[in-house]
Amino acid sequence: MPASPHHNPFADWLRTHAVPLTHLDPEAPLDDLEPLRAIIGDARVVAIGENSHFINEFAILRERILRFLVERCGFTVLAFEYGFSEGFPLDAWAQGEGTDDDLSAHLAATIPVGVDEPLRWMRRHNRTTSPPVRFAGIDIPAAGGSLLPALAPVADYLRHIDPETLPMVQTATRIAESFAGGSAADAAPAWARLATAEQDTLSATLMRLLMRFRSVEPLYVSRGDQQSYDIALRRLEGACRGDYTFRAMADLFAGKGLTADTSARDVYMAESVLWHLERFEPGTRVVLAAHNAHIQKTSVSFNGHLTGLPMGQHLRRALGDEYVALGLTSITGETADMRRDENARFGFAIDTTALEPPEPGSIEAAFADAELGLSIADFRQARPEARDSAGLAQGPDRIRIQSAYLHTPILEAFDAILNTPASTVADNLENT
Secondary structure (H helix, E strand, O other), X not given: OOOOOOOOHHHXXXXXXXXXXXXXXXXXXXXXXXXXXXXXXXXXXXXXOOOOOOEHHHHHHHHHHHHHHHHHHOOOEEEEEEEHHHXXXXXXXXXXXXXXXXXXXXXXXXOOOOOHHHHHHHHHHHHHOOOOOEEEEEEOHXXXXXXXXXXXXXXXXXXXXXXXXXXXXXXXXXXXXXXXOOOHHHHHHHHHOOOHHHHHHHHHHHHHHHHHHHHOHHHHHHHOOHHHHHHHHHHHHHHHHHHHHHHHHHXXXXXXXXXXXXXXXXXXXXXXXXXXXHHOOOOOOEEEEOOHHHHOOOOEEEOOEEEXXXXXXXXXXXHHHHEEEEXXXXXXXXXXXXXXXXXXXXXXXXXXXXXXXXXXXXXXXXXXXXOOOOEEEEOOOHHHHHHXXXXXXXXXXXEEEOOEEEEXXXXXXXXXXXXXXXXXXXXXXXXX
């Protein structure tokens, strides 16, 4: 774990304040995670991030933290960076529906972002413990890969509630089928190749459906019930946000994107978290699992250009101190770079990339210079010192995102960082 040759004042702070953790085993005792109790306080939503998907150590840490928050702190919901619409059958499975083997079928068409093991733990936990832990999807359909997971159940709903509108849903579905993919990486380029008239027809049809849903809510509820209406509306909103995201990404890749235009997906995720929070029992506390770049409380910028307002920024505005963001990162080892490849199953290939020594100014460099291994740092303690001490003026100003860096004031972006000294790429990605 090489330290940088220059003096790193934030490393001095870490040496004094960071707390070592002792286990990287999801089944290990949870006592070493007790420092989390003070960090989360009375938070209603605790987000657990990762600087890259497909990393073994991050998956294990998130499983252990989930166990700790459920077993020792009373959390009863796992919200995941997974489609809102697709989340309902996973919740039913976690509550005991079907057989243990059914999960593989549920997840067969989805990117392996680490949702399977937490779900298996939840199902085992729920067999013997009450209240059960619930699962909640929060993302746009197929994480931007297809509108069909939202449109199909909306069509089923309207078939009974408002069959006059079925031609509109069928029009939207026909167009959506022509570019559906496994992720935004393959769906977005396919959407961009559609004729402009098809793109505009899809957007106009979805917006007309959304306006009708909102305008005739009392009629729809009288023909069905409030819960079914709320779920169908949220699914339709997800399709609309997904459609907007296709346009935003196409413009971004063409070099003409509007400032922060890719935020449509993140605000949908934030609203979905709040949607679930409002509908579960009063006092419900939610564990939220998503990428660091989604959970952080500060804006996302690359090369000095504001590209997005993340879910965490929206949740911070809505929940204040009741939202806590825990970032996960590593110092050495390898990471999973996602390279666009339309011939790959999900539209991207995963390259196992060796990590270079941490950049000066990064939180990873601070952990390396402090010679810390598996550990957690509570940044609530650092913020007053950062304001008062010239040596800590800004704290670290960047954090890894795969093998690159995202520049942001780390002490503002996250309430705590969990660091693992080395990271390794999962070995079950052969079909990705």
